[in-house]
Each structure stands twice: as structure tokens, then as C-alpha cells.
Amino acid sequence: MDLFLRIRAVTLILLLGLLSIASINPKFSSGESDQVRCIESERQALLKFKQDLKDPLNRLVSWAGDGDCQWVGVVCHNVTGHVHELRLRSFPSVDDSASYDRSRLGGKINxxxxxxxxxxxxxxxxxxxxxxxxxxxxxxxENLRYLNLSNAGFGGLIPHELGNLSNLHYLNVGGYDYNLYVMNLQWLLVFHQYNTLK
Structure with missing residues (x-):
């Protein structure tokens, strides 16, 4: 009987705790949640990145305001608000190559x-x-796991520094627009061995 009373007391205390939280924050009881806010320093980094881009169709128009992590191509962690993904791929069009050409981002990577x-x-x-x-x-x-630069109009020497990405699981630097080349593939072999052993 004593155990039963203790369980009831604990249950009652928990229930009162939840009710007090609900009275302090009405969104808690209605099931609503606040939008995840982007970390201010990361929001500023994205705005600097955007400044150096050419964006003929203004695809990144949503990159403004106070940063509620609802920007096109930006994926934030749903709890911490840290930027986890930048999905800025352009999609080739078979039917209308002119509109595809206008939709591509360009400029400089900040x-x-x-x-x-x-x-x-x-x-x-x-x-x-x-x-x-x-x-x-x-x-x-350092934390990159996925890097896709294929057909992004990069040319010249593929930098061996990409071999420093020890967490990388996917790398695509291929392309046909400009002459890409490597001096040697030693960095790629080290990268491959490290990621195979992980």
C-alpha cells in the first residue's frame, strides 16, 4: 500500500509540473512550436557567402530577415539551429537550356x-x-560528409587539400565545362584508405 501511495504522489507532482509549464507557455499545451532560429554568426556567414554569388534569377531571395532557418537551400538542425546542409544545386533542363543557364549560381565562393x-x-x-x-x-x-562540386564550372587544378576532409563519405568534383586536372592522386588514396578504415 505504501508503494501505491508513493506512485500516486509522484504522478501528481509530474502532472502539476506539466500544468504549470502549460500555463507559463501556452504554445506548449496547443502543440505549437517556435520556428528553429538560425545561429546569428552562421546567418551572417551565409549572408557574406550570398554577397559574392551571382544569382541571376534571385533564387536566394529568402536569404534575408532575421533568420528563422527557412531559407531556400539551407537545412538547419531542428533543435540546435546550426546550419547542417547547403543544397544549392541547379537542375539541368532538357527542354529549356536558356532558362537553366539563367538559373545557375556563379561568382565566387566566400x-x-x-x-x-x-x-x-x-x-x-x-x-x-x-x-x-x-x-x-x-x-x-572539418565536418563535411558530402561534397558535390560536379559540373559546377570549376576548372584547373583540383586541390589536394580536399584530402583533409577526414569525415567525407561522398566526393564528386567531375565536370565537363572546364579543364579539371590533378597533379597526382596520392591525396585521394590517403582519403580513400582513411574512409575505408573508419
Missing amino acids: HSLLDLKHLIYLDLSYNDFGGSQTPKFLGSI
């Missing part, structure tokens, strides 16, 4: 991406960065 410390997914494929070299600093985004 170093501010390095401020996205929790970024695990970066897709810039099928854009047009005008034959510029793949930025070496991408090899310093």
Missing part, C-alpha cells in the same frame, strides 16, 4: 563557409563558377 562549423553537406553542382579553381579552403570544413 571564405565565410568556414564559419559554418557544423556543415556536413555541401552541394554546389550544376552551377557555373566560370572556370575558377576549386577553393582550397573547402578542405578545411
